Amino acid sequence: MKFCSDCGSNITHIIPDGDNRPRFVCDSCNKIHYQNPRIIAGCLPLYLDSSEEKVLLCKRAIDPRKGLWTLPAGFLENGETVADGALRETREEANANAEIDSLYTVFSLPHISQAYMFFRARLLDLDFSAGHESLDVQLFAESEIPWDELAFPVITQTLEHYFEDRKVQQFGVYYRDIFFERRPG
């Protein structure tokens, strides 16, 4: 950040009076431009098929992790609820109609200043297909999950929690911190 988005003057990275950490402050109008973590909202879309609940996964058409499998999720927009954002991403990435069941996993990723929130969701029909950001969309039984081809640790952990909880049919809400973990590629 080099210029003030309000007045166009130069920005300096300094600790403002009464604050305790450096901020981007305008040299001219003194506006402080805060930067804050972003929320990624997503669904764990489930569909009862042949007596087993299957999970909808999307194969990523975009970087990072292009070609790997993910749950539908994306940046929450201003003016929408976290639950609505999760459903919107499910529509956009999988052309899928779902209903929220309940909040399920919350992950804090401080190294990239993101917080993920996944909801358990019921897929309402089998009328789904790859959206613009997906190469493929499929339902997976537990035995079919491509564990070695999942895109992000938050996806792996959400699926692990789900299959554990399913054994006892008790679904908690999980908050987890995930610290830096970067894999090649």
Added chain:
Amino acid sequence: MKFCSDCGSNITHIIPDGDNRPRFVCDSCNKIHYQNPRIIAGCLPLYLDSSEEKVLLCKRAIDPRKGLWTLPAGFLENGETVADGALRETREEANANAEIDSLYTVFSLPHISQAYMFFRARLLDLDFSAGHESLDVQLFAESEIPWDELAFPVITQTLEHYFEDRKVQQFGVYYRDIFFERRPG
């Protein structure tokens, strides 16, 4: 937003190619300046006193809702976990030492593009006092909660959930959407 923070050129509010909603886009370098909801992290600090768990509340020294009571909470900073942000706010607003127990309430407030996350927390000692943003800090038994002088609906709802859950000693995690609700003052 009028000027590009990267190059200082003029900004236009338009729908970029491949997007579906208006963004702030630089006329010159084409950088898209996204705006996203912010996270407010806070604690429900509890202390076992005379066989009852009491709740730590802070009387706000700043607007909005100056003079009303709140739980310690504030904007999450880049680079910190949601739980660490909640503990930092508890230190800053109440000079209090606490430990996280578990995630407790999550509120989505789309009209102001905010998501609150409160954690149940254990107050480690009685060495607390008003921080810069507080006029007073006190422990309250259930019968002492100033219900008519609470600062925000998220505070009221978090306390209501807590006292209900405490009766049965089972603490869930609550996700709630809160739509526009503005009180005079």
